[in-house]
Structure formats: structure tokens, C-alpha cells
Amino acid sequence: MEKAYTSRQQRGYDTPDSHFLIKSLEQQRREQAVLLKLSSIIAGAKNRQDLQTVITDQLPGLFGGRYYTLCLINEDGVTHSPFLYTAENSIPYRDETPIIVSGHPVNDGIFDKALASEEPVLIDLQTAIKANTVPRYVYRWFNAGISEMLLVKISGGGMPVGVLYLYGEKKGAFQADKFGLFKCIADILGTGFRNILLNETMERQLREIRKYQEQTDGDVPGFQGNTKQDNGIKAVIGNSPGIQNIFAVIERVAPSDSTVLLQGETGTGKEVIANAIHAASPRGHHRMIKVNCAALPPDLFESELFGHEKGAFTGALQRRIGKFEQANDTTLFLDEIGEIPLEFQAKLLRVLQEKEIERLGGKGVIKLNVRIIAATNRNLAAEVKAGNFRQDLYYRLNVVPLSIPPLRKRKEDIPVLVTHFVNHYASIYGKKAPIITDKVMESLMYHDWPGNIRELEHLLERSILLSKKEVLQIDLPCAHYEASSSEEERLFSIVPLATMERDYILKVVRLCNGRIAGPNGAAAKLQLPSTTLNSRMQKLGIRKEHFNIRSTLRQADAI
Numbered sequence: 001m002e003k004a005y006t007s008r009q010q011r012g013y014d015t016p017d018s019h020f021l022i023k024s025l026e027q028q029r030r031e032q033a034v035l036l037k038l039s040s041i042i043a044g045a046k047n048r049q050d051l052q053t054v055i056t057d058q059l060p061g062l063f064g065g066r067y068y069t070l071c072l073i074n075e076d077g078v079t080h081s082p083f084l085y086t087a088e089n090s091i092p093y094r095d096e097t098p099i100i101v102s103g104h105p106v107n108d109g110i111f112d113k114a115l116a117s118e119e120p121v122l123i124d125l126q127t128a129i130k131a132n133t134v135p136r137y138v139y140r141w142f143n144a145g146i147s148e149m150l151l152v153k154i155s156g157g158g159m160p161v162g163v164l165y166l167y168g169e170k171k172g173a174f175q176a177d178k179f180g181l182f183k184c185i186a187d188i189l190g191t192g193f194r195n196i197l198l199n200e201t202m203e204r205q206l207r208e209i210r211k212y213q214e215q216t217d218g219d220v221p222g223f224q225g226n227t228k229q230d231n232g233i234k235a236v237i238g239n240s241p242g243i244q245n246i247f248a249v250i251e252r253v254a255p256s257d258s259t260v261l262l263q264g265e266t267g268t269g270k271e272v273i274a275n276a277i278h279a280a281s282p283r284g285h286h287r288m289i290k291v292n293c294a295a296l297p298p299d300l301f302e303s304e305l306f307g308h309e310k311g312a313f314t315g316a317l318q319r320r321i322g323k324f325e326q327a328n329d330t331t332l333f334l335d336e337i338g339e340i341p342l343e344f345q346a347k348l349l350r351v352l353q354e355k356e357i358e359r360l361g362g363k364g365v366i367k368l369n370v371r372i373i374a375a376t377n378r379n380l381a382a383e384v385k386a387g388n389f390r391q392d393l394y395y396r397l398n399v400v401p402l403s404i405p406p407l408r409k410r411k412e413d414i415p416v417l418v419t420h421f422v423n424h425y426a427s428i429y430g431k432k433a434p435i436i437t438d439k440v441m442e443s444l445m446y447h448d449w450p451g452n453i454r455e456l457e458h459l460l461e462r463s464i465l466l467s468k469k470e471v472l473q474i475d476l477p478c479a480h481y482e483a484s485s486s487e488e489e490r491l492f493s494i495v496p497l498a499t500m501e502r503d504y505i506l507k508v509v510r511l512c513n514g515r516i517a518g519p520n521g522a523a524a525k526l527q528l529p530s531t532t533l534n535s536r537m538q539k540l541g542i543r544k545e546h547f548n549i550r551s552t553l554r555q556a557d558a559i
């Protein structure tokens with residue numbers, strides 16, 4: 001009898017072919033939903049534990065298995081080890097040997113088979129054991145009640161990196177129609193676990209850096225074991241307009257990550273100011289890392305700054321973490337930047353631009369977050385003109401230029417600096433701080449200080465160490481004459497006329513005990529109306545505290 005067709009059948013919906021089509025469309029939809037859900041969970045996994053939870057919760061049930069292991073090829077390339085696996089205490093052992101052990105050969109007969117296959121590989125344990133073609137760990141799974149294993153290759157960055165194993169207790173646990181889905185999930189897992197490995201590598205590197213930073217604490221040149229506060233803005237002593245301008249710049253630039261270029265003569269306090277910027281910055285709770293570029297032999301620049309891997313060159317017996325990596329999340333102070341060899345300048349520029357380094361002999365780049373402060377006592381713009389310094393590197397460093405005036409241009413800072421160093425060295429050498437007479441202070445203020453604050457500091461340290469008197473005695477050197485180049489400059493130190501005028505007026509006003517007007521005032525001595533002298537002093541930036549040494553000393557005492 002002929003079968004009567006319904007209108008649905010007439011339209012072809014209920015034929016055997018259409019049933020199959022609808023079923024496979026539904027399966028496709030379900031699989032897509034599973035993939036979508038899993039890929040978002042895997043993408044959100046931040047560490048190994050998260051990934052383990054995803055696999056444990058989702059995979060075995062989805063494919064009918066009970067346990068799983070995700071094994072990765074070890075660094076040696078010839079062995080593999082479990083990376084993630086079902087909690088071991090949930091596997092029912094029937095012998096003493098643990099199932100999850102490290103270091104199986106990649107060519108163990110099943111791992112390599114899965115690696116070579118684009119499709120999942122199903123292994124019937126009984127058959128495989130009979131054929132004696134499987135490694136020892138398969139026997140142990142068999143003893144734990146497993147009858148089937150489903151293996152799929154995991155790739156990361158386009159390379160096979162491991163194999164995911166699912167273990168089923170019943171025969172036929174794994175249905176062939178889910179193999180496609182299994183493969184897709186393995187691909188998503190590959191990306192997920194690669195991110196986690198990268199995170200773990202970064203964390204390991206950070207731990208190494210911190211360990212290294214802790215080890216080198218205290219022996220960093222120029223660090224001198226000072227407290228953070230000592231290295232901060234409070235350690236920068238001075239009240240001259242020049243130093244006040246510097247304080248204002250420090251306050252403006254410290255909170256940013258901008259590169260700062262400090263220029264100034266030797267001993268003017270570039271390092272002290274670099275420390276102050278760092279200490280006032282959000283990175284100030286980490287130690288600033290310093291490199292003295294003038295002290296590095298040219299062939300060591302790269303390994304000192306970027307580090308090297310063990311065996312990168314003859315003599316590289318250990319991995320070395322370079323200064324850039326040590327300075328991650330903190331500040332790198334590149335002192336004497338003008339001394340770096342031309343051939344290294346391009347490499348340094350690239351690192352400053354890309355914000356990443358590659359260790360010598362290393363396999364990949366390392367992203368870094370480093371704030372740069374550079375310093376030099378050379379005129380870098382002139383060095384660029386002379387072809388000794390790359391122009392592009394100069395612009396890259398000269399984002400916030402800060403020029404530190406020499407001590408001879410900020411003599412008002414001398415009294416506070418003298419008091420500070422006298423008290424400091426007296427306490428270091430266990431002595432009572434000597435009295436500083438006005439005469440001594442004046443002679444210190446009128447000296448030229450070619451070596452700047454460093455020279456002043458050393459002179460005072462020497463005086464305190466050698467003196468047995470209650471009054472500070474100093475023996476001023478004449479070294480500044482040697483620093484001058486021409487015959488005239490050897491005879492007398494040339495200073496701008498305005499400085500001369502300023503110093504002279506100050507001297508006279510001091511002699512008159514700060515009096516300007518009246519018969520015994522400075523104006524009368526200089527044969528000027530007091531109003532003229534006052535306006536001249538204003539123009540030259542002379543304020544009351546500059547000529548009143550006692551008040552300057554009182555200020556200095558208050559530090």
C-alpha cells in the first residue's frame with residue numbers, strides 16, 4: 001500500500017535524509033555553543049589553577065571520559081611531562097607506582113603518534129597492551145580500570161607543544177562524532193595554556209629580578225646606603241633661586257614617566273637630583289638602579305645593560321639580569337650618558353623606543369616598564385654637532401632637560417651646604433661640630449669651586465677630620481686656577497660683570513651689618529642714593545637673607 005504523504009513530508013522535512021540533516025545541524029549548534037562557552041572560560045583563565053578547573057569541570061564529562069592529563073614537551077625537546085591532570089587522589093591505583101610521573105620520552109609510541117596526527121587518536125588499552133606497543137604508564141592506567149584513551153595534539157604559536165589525554169573507563173566511552181569538537185577545544189586550550197605559560201615566565205623573571213635587587217641592595221655605586229628620605233628632595237640642600245627652580249621642576253616631572261636629562265658640571269649634584277626625582281615619583285618605593293656609563297668597557301655595555309643567557313659567549317657561565325631588567329617598574333639612572341660608545345647608541349635608542357630588551361643569547365624580547373633619568377657633564381648638543389653623539393638619541397633623552405647651575409652661580413647655597421656638611425661629618429667622626437666664623441663662611445662663599453659641591457664637601461670633611469680646634473679652620477685650595485685655560489684666566493678667574501657687581505654689593509652690605517641707608521649704610525659707602533642701591537639689589541636678586549649671614553646660618557641650622 002502506498003504511503004500517504006503529509007504536507008510536511010511533501011515539502012521534504014520528514015524524509016530520512018532530512019532527519020539526518022536536522023540532527024547534524026542541531027549537533028553543530030550544540031557544539032558551537034559548547035565551544036563558545038569554553039573559549040570564553042579559557043580566555044578568562046589567569047593561571048594554571050583556573051585552567052585546571054575548566055578542564056576538570058568541562059572536558060571529561062563532555063566526551064565521556066573520567067580523567068585527563070595535559071602533557072607538554074619539556075625544554076630538552078625529547079621528553080614530556082604532565083602540566084595539568086586530574087587530582088591524583090581521585091585516581092584508584094591498584095599498584096604502588098604513581099601514574100603521574102615526569103619525564104617520559106616523546107617517542108613513547110603514543111605521545112608521538114598523537115603529535116603526528118591532525119585528528120584525535122583513540123587507543124583501546126587491552127588491544128594495545130596485547131600488541132605490546134605502549135609505554136609503561138598505559139599499563140598503570142589499565143590497572144586503574146581504564147579501557148580507552150583519547151589523545152589529541154595541542155599546539156601553541158603554530159608548533160606542537162603537547163598532548164591532551166582523556167581516559168575512559170567503559171569501552172565506547174568516546175564517540176567518534178565528538179572528535180571534531182575535541183580537536184577544536186584542544187586548539188583553544190593551546191592558546192589558553194600558552195598565555196598562562198607566558199604569565200608564569202614573566203612572574204618567574206620578576207621573582208628573579210626582585211631576588212637580584214635584594215642581593216645587590218647596598219652595593220650599588222653611588223647609593224651609599226642612604227635612607228629613602230635622604231635620597232629624596234629633602235637631601236637636596238639649597239635655597240638659591242637656581243635650586244628653587246630645580247625643586248619646582250622636580251615636583252612637576254616626578255609624578256610622570258618622562259625621561260629627564262640632567263646636565264651640569266661635575267659635582268653639581270646631578271645624582272642627588274636624580275635620586276630626588278625618583279624618590280618623589282610613584283616608583284619611589286623601589287630602589288633606583290644606576291649605571292655609570294663612563295665606568296663600563298665598550299664590549300660590556302650590551303651584557304651589562306641588557307643581560308645575557310648562560311653560554312651566550314665565552315665566559316658567560318651564568319645567566320645575568322641586565323640593568324634594564326633590574327629597573328623594571330622603577331627608574332634607571334644612566335649616569336655619564338655622554339660617554340657611551342657611538343656603536344652602542346643605536347641599540348640603546350631602539351630599546352628606549354620599543355621599551356623592550358633582548359638578553360644576549362636570549363630567545364625572545366622582554367617588555368619592560370622603566371623610567372629613564374640620564375645625566376652628563378658634557379654639552380650633549382655640542383657633542384651631537386661634533387658627531388660624537390647620535391642626534392636621534394639626544395632627542396629621545398632630552399624630553400625634560402634640567403640644567404644644574406654650578407656652585408659659583410648659586411653662592412647663596414653655600415652657608416646651608418657648609419652647615420649641613422659640618423654637622424654631618426662631625427657626627428660621623430664623633431666630634432663636636434665646630435663653630436663657623438663669619439670670616440670662614442665668607443671665604444668659602446668667595447671661592448670659585450671648580451669641583452662644585454663635591455669639592456666643598458671633601459674640603460669640609462678633611463677640615464673636620466684633621467682639626468682639633470673648636471672653631472672651623474679651612475685651607476682653601478687654589479686648584480681652580482689650574483682649570484682655567486687662558487693666561488688671563490690663570491691670573492684671575494673671569495666672572496660675568498653682574499656676578500661681580502652682585503658679590504661686591506653683598507660684601508659691602510655685609511660689612512655694614514645689613515644697613516643700606518644712613519651715614520653708616522652701604523649706600524653711603526658706595527656713594528649712591530639708597531633708593532638706587534635698593535633697586536640695583538632688587539635687579540640683581542639680592543634679598544635680605546643673602547646678606548644677613550646670621551639669618552642664613554639660622555636657616556641652615558634648622559635643616
Ligand SMILES: Nc1ncnc2c1ncn2[C@@H]1O[C@H](COP(=O)(O)OP(=O)(O)OP(=O)(O)O)[C@@H](O)[C@H]1O
Pocket residue numbers: 235236237238264265266267268269270271272273335375376377453454457
Ligand atoms: N644640593 C645638594 N645637597 C646636598 N648634597 C649635595 C647636593 N648636591 C651635591 N651634593 C653632594 O655633592 C656630591 C656630588 O654630588 P653628585 O654625585 O650628585 O654630583 P654629580 O653632578 O652627579 O657629579 P658627577 O658629574 O661627577 O657624577 C655628593 O656627595 C652629594 O651628596
